[in-house]
Amino acid sequence: MGVSFILFCCCLALTLPVHGQDQSGFISIDCGIPPQGSNYTDKTTGIRYTSDAGFVDTGESKAISSAVRNNYILEQQLFNVRSFPKGARNCYGLRPEGGRGNKYLIRASFLYGNYDGKNQPPQFDLHIGVDYWDTVLLENSFSIWTNEIIHVPSTDYIYVCLVNIDTGTPFISTLELRPLNILMYPTTNGSSLSYFRRYDLGSTADKYQVVRYKDDVYDRMWKSKNLDYLWKLNTTKTIDSNGDGHGLLQPPSKVMSTAAFPNISYDSLLFSWEPDSPSDDQFYIYLYFAEVEVLKANETREFYIYLNDQLFYDDPVVPQYLSTFPVYRDFPHESSDGNFELSLRKTSTSTHPPILNAIELYTAIQLHSQTDDIDVQAMMSIKSVYGLTRNWQGDPCVPQSYVWKGLNCSDNGARPARIISLDLSSSGLNGEIAPYISSLTMIQSLDLSNNSLTGQVPGFLSRLTFLKLLNLKGNNFTGSIPAELLAKSKDGSLSLSIDEIEGENTNPCQSIPCEKKKKSIVVPVVASAAALCLLLTTATMATLWFIKRRKRVVRKEEDAETNQKDRSFEMKNRQLTYSEVLSITNNFQRVIGKGGFGTVYHGYLGNSQVAVKMLSLSSVQGYKEFQAEADLLSCVRHKNLTSLVGYCKEGTNIGIIYEYMVNGNLRRHLQADRNSIVLSWEERIRIAMDAAQGLEYLHHGCKPPIIHRDVKSTNILLNENFQAKLSDFGLSKAFPTEGGSHVSTIVAGTPGYLDPEYCASNRLNEKSDVYSFGIVLMEIITSRPPILRDDENIHIIDWVSSNLANGDIKSVVDPRLQGDFDINCVWKAVELAMTCVSGNSTQRPNMNFVVTELRGCLPTEIARHGTESIDSVGVPLYLESKMSLPMMR
Secondary structure (H helix, E strand, O other): OOOOOOOOOHHHHHHOOOOOOOOOOOEEEEOOOOOOOOOEEOOOOOOEEEEOOOOOOOOEEEEOOHHHHHHEEOOHHHOEEEEOOOOOEEEEEEOOOOOOOOEEEEEEEEEOOOOOOOOOOOEEEEEEOOEEEEEEEOOOOOOEEEEEEEEOOOOOOEEEEEEOOOOOOOEEOEEEEEEEOOOOOOOOOOOEEEEEEEEEEOOOOOOOOEEOOOOOOOOOOEEEEOOOOEEEEEOOOOOEOOHHHOOOOOOOHHHHOEEEEEOOOOOEEEEEEOOOOOOOOOEEEEEEEOEOOOOOOOOOEOEEEEEOOEEOOOOOEOOOEOEOEEEEOOOOEOOOOOOEEEEEEEOOOOOEOOOEOEEEEEEEEOOOOOEOHHHHHHHHHHHHHOOOOOOOOOOOOOOHHHOOOOEEEOOOOOOOEOEEEEEOOOOOOEEOOOHHHHHOOOOOEEEOOOOEEEEOOOHHHHHOOOOOEEEOOOOEEOOOOOHHHHHHHHOOOOEEEOOOOOOOOOOHHHOOOOOOHHHHHOOOHHHHHHHHHHHHHHHHHHHHHHHHHHHHHHHHHHHHHHHOOOHHHHHHOEEOOHHHHHHHOOOOOOEEEEOOOEEEEEEEEOOEEEEEEEEOOOOHHHHHHHHHHHHHHHHOOOOOEOOEEEEEEEOOEEEEEEEOOOOOEHHHHHOOOOOOOOOOHHHHHHHHHHHHHHHHHHHHHOOOOEEOOOOOHHHEEEOOOOOEEEOOOOOOEEOOOOOOOOEEOOOOOOOOOOOHHHHHHOEEOHHHHHHHHHHHHHHHHHOOOOEEHHHOOEEHHHHHHHHHHOOOOOOOOOHHHOOOOOHHHHHHHHHHHHHHOOOOHHHOOOHHHHHHHHHHHHHHHHHHHOOOOHHHOOEEEEOOOOEEOOEEO
């Protein structure tokens, strides 16, 4: 039996500390609220929130717009934000009670709320410590973007940083930290876990309801996930989260008391997902099961779990009544093609279908070494004791691009970075030299010149073993210079710069005999030259950096208007030069398509074939469509949508590069005069199901929903395995609000596929795509085009209807199939197509229903040919993005 979950005995689980029941160790920050008199207790959760004043020393407090606040039901902690208009990186410093080596859940939430009146949601990066965590992508003023990370810090400080990537001003609404049991969520190689999805399945609550503290002692947020084609089970009894001694994960009883299962006619439950970005290629998967239905003596529920058709758990799962059974691995899972599909398959002896109560998915983040904790603590103390206001944010040394001003650090490699140089010259320092400097044990150069430091020069400076340069000039010290410092200065191991000290002990020769008083305190000329050289080098580098930075800012400002829309995909995908595009396409040798935007060329990127779509300079409307497609492809990923590989934007040479589909478009394979190989009926149903799944994802898996607007057979492409993918998103349009029934827009699309209701009213909704898909489904069944030119331009709907009126279903099907199909499956497909093209959009099904019906049509065809087990067919569950929308008032 494989290692499917971590076994811990009950006594061990009971002895381990459980945080959260009394908010012990909780850090709950409402970002942007005033520091005095603004702390409060949330009325729903009972969680106590505080101001962020003690956790960050930069940024500005702002309030979201009254329009957003008044029109949506929001938690109090979303009313304000802290905005960071200055600085490339701004960080919150958290120092939890447990410190390093403990495990924490850290959650950051963002609601733009048009706080700045610009109505332009920004995009920016989120870092945990020195490592990239995620990119905050906000689609509108009222969407809420939330992410969590399960993290074991290597230092006592945890930094959560917002990084400006020149696409808007970073901001944050809430920041929360929750202690976890150190044995929860085990990983390999010290990885942190970045939240991907967490769902409460089978819940009867609406999609806006979230289960969290106090139901969940760790304050994880469980979203309700309901689909029309999944059935629900529930119980009012308490579910034991410590069942079988595996109680460390402790999903709340409220979550485990509900479960989802497929329609009784299906033997399996499928759910699939794709990474949000190509870098998210490793997933940790946590599945939770509990039987909530009382089974009779002769009834059983038993099923296997597969991941990408490989056994995920060696034994069949038999959920126990009212007892939680978690299934997971302590190592990440990968996919060769970036697609993940879990399948819960009923065994041959089971009388009941599989169930699933809850699921958690995380991506793995490999952590890099940070600055040594002793050095970090020293710098934080120095910053505090002198009240330094310079923008010292996050880790002092790592990454290299954000090293604190005035510091030089060792090349950390695989080890913690160490501070080797500290320049606090002309920093307005007062008082004595802070003793915390003595903790910088690897320091080689220390410049405290031109401040107002007083008191005696401390002896601990002489005990800094590696100190080679010490500049104390321009201060007001008293007393004598420590003998050890003078000795190092005399033997040349230390370059010491200091003014003559006035006071009771002004003669440094009292401690060490001197040939000449002047030589005992004046730094050698060579040392002065070295110090001057170091300062000049630093100044020169700073000047060059400033000039380079200024040029980049000016260039960004000049290009802001033209680049605003395509920044999203520029950030995410590989940028290619025009010369590289020429090389990839062999100087645009092979044309594989043309459109209003320009021309599509075949090419090779490495060993992979690609399609290169270049924008024509004469195309005005084409540019808008081209830009829309680039934006959409950069934001969505699904196995049934074409994937964006890269882009080129070099002057007037603008192009996008996407995966090449070897078998071209669907229409080509349906035309009898151009295709000698006839698609089988099973292949046609699979292609229809693939296209439907891609469309379903756009409608129900994207927030906000996306309407394709140009669904047709030439926009359905086929790869080498005849897997279908939707393409050409130039006309696609997103709904501005989730609750809207339609958007008003100019009619666009292809004649023959256009929804007549949309044409008449200019009111676009998802049912317009359903109509177009119905036409495509008729094409797949008949192999005839939408408009039959040889029959006085008869529309395919009229042609099909006429044949059905005569009761002749076989005459509707492509005659080249020669009757090789299941007649019941044909009837089901034809009836589905006719329902999709109903004249009244309210009578058309949604794409969830369409996918379910096509899946139901497939098993009989599979069984007829014996091509694969019917057990692999089941109900799909698609996982949505991290974005959520608040409920409207």
